[in-house]
Amino acid sequence: MAARWLAPHPRVAIVHAPTALERLDRLSHALDGPTVWVKRDDCTGLAGGGNKARKLEFLIGEALADAADTVITAGAVQSNHARQVTAAAARFGLRTILLLTETVTGRGDAYQNNGNLLLDRLLRAEIRRAGDVESAPVLARIAEEERAQGRRPCVIPVGGSNAVGTLGYVAGGLELLAQLGALGVNATTVVHATGSGGTQAGLLLATRMAGAALDVLGISVGAPVERQRGRVLQALRAAAARIGISDLHAVDAAVAVDDRFVGPGYGRPAAETIAAIRIAAETEGLLLDPVYSGKAMAGLIALIRAGRFRRGQHVVFLHTGGAQALGAYADDFAL
Template identity: 50%
Template structure:
């Protein structure tokens, strides 16, 4: 109905500079695929992780702060699984922009700590700039725990299996094996290590994806 055409890239192929986002005008015209011309292309990065995409989790961060205020709850940390960086970048931008003091604990599902911190930091500052915030986010605001990646992205770990099974049996909550499963494994590990104590308030952001469990039947 909208006369829109979808173009794809082969695995490992990088879009030409002409079609890298943002492409909001005719000057962004380029070619994708077998010579097809896209007049006004918009390239969606992996995970939707660009400054505009990160705004979704800026909204999530604002909602967390609003609900915590209404409940009279002091949030000591927010945990989640961090991959393409957009989720963590949005949360960090929200909490830092509001000067909330709430730390975001990103449990990496694929990248080592240093490059993940760099990716999140860059994207968080870009999202903050898009919102017109004067806040400059610094590296200490980006926490990444890369001990739960295991053999790689989407590869099961004992901690993930334990976390998914525990939440299903104790709370009736289905985590996914790629993101939230490893995110919860990281939360459990840090509690066991004494980084967080009984009585503290921790928010876990469940990013969905539990349908992926059907692809891991041999594990569960």
């Protein structure tokens, strides 16, 4: 099925696929609720792994097909996306320009020098810093400057969540559905962190293509519900048009977002985020991050405790990665 829809699109091999689908017995026991599974997309490879690797298979594939020699993208200072774009570019011999914005203010030296930013420097990205600005026009201006110097830039949007990048999670969603089927696991829901929207959009398209009764619940990491739904819908419709899928009414209606676990804002973990990171580490040796997966796990835990998911059910937690940023948030952990 994946070959039919995805084969026409340029793609490179990056992801260590299939990523593992593991049962979290000790966490499930501690929460006294459903059986929780984790889809280990923190283990996709590529400078520590993470969900962006799936998107980059198609984004870098398109860049190479267009004979690009430079990739340009943006993110916050501790952007997982920026790290993985830089790593993918290095692997395929491309130059990288990162626009890192001060989206998260008031952080200390660790945030400004450790974590993903340290890895960006190690991977030899050309880093440009800016305040809390709208990145798209700045990226467009940088691209024009590069063209004027005779280079062939490819601009990758924040999070890689355009029509091309979203195809990565069409493939990832179909992979997950195949694993659940092989194990005979009838999961009700996949829960994950949703930010730029492409991961959720791709998962939803995969369920539509496979005719699967699997709900997709995005735990927002920054935006309120309607704004986040809009991001997901934009990515979903763009990707659907790219691969020739119409009749999206049922899929549009299935875009589910919970924004109650954002905490103080994007890149700012709440106490419940830190608690979720701790329980995942202490019960399963599973490392989450304070910006994305920690908030998603906080949402899943709260929903289990509220009775949304119960004993006898199976729920999948999609681990989108990000533990590389933990060192930048050391001050949030009293260790």
